[in-house]
Amino acid sequence: MSGTVESDPEGPSTASSGRWLLTHAHLRAVLIATLGIFIALVAARPDALILVAPLALAAAWAVLARPAGKPWATARLARQRTAEGEHNEVIVQGHGLQGADLAVASLAPTAWMQRRPHHGSQVHIVEGSDAQLTVGADPLRWGNRSYGTTLVGAVGPWGAHCWGPVPLTGRQQKVLPAAEHFDTSAPAPHPRGLVGHHRSTRPGQGSEFASIRHFQWGDRLKNIHWPRSLRTGELHVTSSYADQDTHVALILDAQNDLGSSEGTGGISSTLDSSVRAAAAIGEHFTHQGDRVSLQVISGAMPQRLNPGTGPKHYRRLLDVLAAAVPAPERRIEPEKIRLGLRAGTLVVIVSALVSEAILTRAAALARSGMTVLAVDVLSGTDPQLKEADAYDQLAWRLRMLEREREIRRAVQAGVAVVDWRGPGTMDTVLRMLSRRGRAGAR
Amino acid sequence: MRQLIRHGSAAQLLLRGLIALSGLSFTALLALVSERGITDFWTALVPAAGSLAAALWPRDLVPLSMLAYAVIAWVSVNDDARSFWTLPAAAFLLILHTGCAAAAVLPVAAPVPTQLWIRWAGRAAAVFAVTVVAWMLARVVSGVLIPGAAFILLAAALLAAAAALAHTRWVRIRVVQVSAS
Missing domain, CATH: 1.20.58 (Methane Monooxygenase Hydroxylase; Chain G, domain 1)
Incomplete structure (x- = not known):
C-alpha cells in the first residue's frame, strides 16, 4: 500500500503521496526472461530464448510505458442528505494517473448499507490522467450510518506497476427516516394560534363561511354581500370563521427497540415503526401549517425540538428523529413533563407502550388538562419471537397482559390510545376530542 | 478460492479459465514433444496441476513456479532447438502470464x-x-x-x-x- 489518507469531516477524504510500485507480475516476467536467457546462453538453446521472448518483451514494454503521474484520489458522497431507501453514491476521483491502464475502486460492506453493484467494486479504463468511479451506496435504515471505507488503486500496462489499494475513509452521515404514508381529515381539538388550517369556533378572518349579518363599523368593503344588501335596502356582509393553527407536541418513545429490523421495505422493529410514524405525523401537520414540536425520550440521547412549521422545520424534525438512540430513561422528573406544553396543545405520543414510564407520563399529561393521544406501534405487529424458547414466550405473553392493564389505566386517566395503521389513524379519536371540546365550551 | 467460487464475476471466471486452458495447452504440447504420453508425471501431471494452481492463485508464487518449471521442462524434453512448436508454447506461456497479471489486479467480483x-x-x-x-x-x-x-x-x-x-x-x-x- 502506498499513500497517506487525509480525512476532512466537511470535505472529501483524500489519499495522497502515492507512488507506483512494481507488481509480482513484472518481477515474474523479468525473472522468467532472465532464466530463459541464462539457459539459452549456458546450454546453447535458442528455443529457450524464443520461449521467454514474449515475457521479456512484455517486461520491456511495461518499463518503457511506466505510469508517470503522481497519483492521488478523493472520495465524496453524491448526496449530503439521504433518507432510508433512497439512492446515494460514493464518487471516487483519481488524479495523476497518466499512463495507467485501469483504475479500480471497491467499497467495503457496512451495516445497513446496500452497495450497487452488490459486490461494491468498479473497474474503469483510464484515458488521460483522471478517472472517476462511482459506487452506489444506498442506506437501508435511518440513523447515523457509515458509508464504509473505499479502496482505490490503479494499474499500469501489463499489470506491471500498481498504485494502492489506498483506503479512503468512509463518511458518517445521518440517514433520515422515510415517513410512512399518513393523512388525517379530522380537525385539531383546540386550535389556539393566529393563523392556520383549522376552523376556529370563533368568527374572524378566515376562508370558511359563517353567516350573513348587518354591516358594522370596521367591516371590509370587499365582504359586502351585494344581492342581500340590494334586496333588503341595508348593507349586509358575509362573515367567516377564523382559521387557526394548533401546536402538536410529538413525543417519541425511544426507550425500547423490540423486534428485529431489516431496514426499509423489510421487517420493522418497534423503534423503526415509531420513528417512521412520528415522521409521517410531523410531515402532515407541518405541511398544513401547524406548529410541531418534538421530544425524543431516551436514556442515551434525549432531544427536544422547539415548535415550528413549514418544510424547513420538517427537515429539522427528521434530523432529530434520525439521531434517536434506544435506551431506557434513567429518571423521570415530574416537573419537566409539561415543559414547553401550553393549554390547547395536542400531545401525540408515538410509542410501543411497553414501558410503564411512558404511560405514566401520558397519564400525567392527560390529568393536567392536555389532550393526549398515544399512538401504539406494537399492536397488530408480531415481534420476532421464533427463536425464543417457551419460557421467553410465556414471559412475553405475561408482559403483554400487564401492558393491556397499564394501557387501560392510561385510558381511564384520559389518554386516547389508537393503533398505528397509517392514513386515518387519528381521525376518529380527533373528531371525538373536538366534539368533547365543543360540548365543554358550551 | 472460496471467494472466487462465491462471488467471482463471469469475466473473472473466464479469465481463470483462460489461464488454466493456456497452461493445459502447454502441457499437451509438452507431452506431444516429449512423446511420453499424457500420464507421465513430470511432463503431464506436474504442469497440469501447476496450470490449475496458477488459475486458482494468480497472486501468489504459483505462476512464477509454473512458468519456471515450464521453461526448464521444455528445454529438457525438446530435442529440436528450432522446432516450430516453440512458438505456440511461447504463446501459451504469454497468455498464462498475462492472464495471471490481470487476474491479480482485478477485483474478483467486478466485471471486466x-x-x-x-x-x-x-x-x-x-x-x-x-x-x-x-x-x-x-x-x-x-x-x-x-x-x-x-x-x-x-x-x-x-x-x-x-x-x-x-x-x-x-x-x-x-x-x-x-x-x-
Whole structure:
C-alpha cells in the first residue's frame, strides 16, 4: 500500500503521496526472461530464448510505458442528505494517473448499507490522467450510518506497476427516516394560534363561511354581500370563521427497540415503526401549517425540538428523529413533563407502550388538562419471537397482559390510545376530542 | 478460492479459465514433444496441476513456479532447438502470464470492461508477432526453411494487434470528442 489518507469531516477524504510500485507480475516476467536467457546462453538453446521472448518483451514494454503521474484520489458522497431507501453514491476521483491502464475502486460492506453493484467494486479504463468511479451506496435504515471505507488503486500496462489499494475513509452521515404514508381529515381539538388550517369556533378572518349579518363599523368593503344588501335596502356582509393553527407536541418513545429490523421495505422493529410514524405525523401537520414540536425520550440521547412549521422545520424534525438512540430513561422528573406544553396543545405520543414510564407520563399529561393521544406501534405487529424458547414466550405473553392493564389505566386517566395503521389513524379519536371540546365550551 | 467460487464475476471466471486452458495447452504440447504420453508425471501431471494452481492463485508464487518449471521442462524434453512448436508454447506461456497479471489486479467480483480485454489481447498479439519475427530470423540465419504455418501465425498476430490498436485509438478519440462537447 502506498499513500497517506487525509480525512476532512466537511470535505472529501483524500489519499495522497502515492507512488507506483512494481507488481509480482513484472518481477515474474523479468525473472522468467532472465532464466530463459541464462539457459539459452549456458546450454546453447535458442528455443529457450524464443520461449521467454514474449515475457521479456512484455517486461520491456511495461518499463518503457511506466505510469508517470503522481497519483492521488478523493472520495465524496453524491448526496449530503439521504433518507432510508433512497439512492446515494460514493464518487471516487483519481488524479495523476497518466499512463495507467485501469483504475479500480471497491467499497467495503457496512451495516445497513446496500452497495450497487452488490459486490461494491468498479473497474474503469483510464484515458488521460483522471478517472472517476462511482459506487452506489444506498442506506437501508435511518440513523447515523457509515458509508464504509473505499479502496482505490490503479494499474499500469501489463499489470506491471500498481498504485494502492489506498483506503479512503468512509463518511458518517445521518440517514433520515422515510415517513410512512399518513393523512388525517379530522380537525385539531383546540386550535389556539393566529393563523392556520383549522376552523376556529370563533368568527374572524378566515376562508370558511359563517353567516350573513348587518354591516358594522370596521367591516371590509370587499365582504359586502351585494344581492342581500340590494334586496333588503341595508348593507349586509358575509362573515367567516377564523382559521387557526394548533401546536402538536410529538413525543417519541425511544426507550425500547423490540423486534428485529431489516431496514426499509423489510421487517420493522418497534423503534423503526415509531420513528417512521412520528415522521409521517410531523410531515402532515407541518405541511398544513401547524406548529410541531418534538421530544425524543431516551436514556442515551434525549432531544427536544422547539415548535415550528413549514418544510424547513420538517427537515429539522427528521434530523432529530434520525439521531434517536434506544435506551431506557434513567429518571423521570415530574416537573419537566409539561415543559414547553401550553393549554390547547395536542400531545401525540408515538410509542410501543411497553414501558410503564411512558404511560405514566401520558397519564400525567392527560390529568393536567392536555389532550393526549398515544399512538401504539406494537399492536397488530408480531415481534420476532421464533427463536425464543417457551419460557421467553410465556414471559412475553405475561408482559403483554400487564401492558393491556397499564394501557387501560392510561385510558381511564384520559389518554386516547389508537393503533398505528397509517392514513386515518387519528381521525376518529380527533373528531371525538373536538366534539368533547365543543360540548365543554358550551 | 472460496471467494472466487462465491462471488467471482463471469469475466473473472473466464479469465481463470483462460489461464488454466493456456497452461493445459502447454502441457499437451509438452507431452506431444516429449512423446511420453499424457500420464507421465513430470511432463503431464506436474504442469497440469501447476496450470490449475496458477488459475486458482494468480497472486501468489504459483505462476512464477509454473512458468519456471515450464521453461526448464521444455528445454529438457525438446530435442529440436528450432522446432516450430516453440512458438505456440511461447504463446501459451504469454497468455498464462498475462492472464495471471490481470487476474491479480482485478477485483474478483467486478466485471471486466470489454475494452480492457481488447487492449490486453492486442498487446499480447503485438508481442507475439515480434516473437514470431525473431524466431523466423533465427531460422533464416541458421539456413533452415521457414514453414508456412509461421507466416499464418505472424499474420494472425499482426492482424489482432492492429485491430486492437485501431479499437483503442477509436475509443480514445470518441472519449475526447464526448468530453469536448
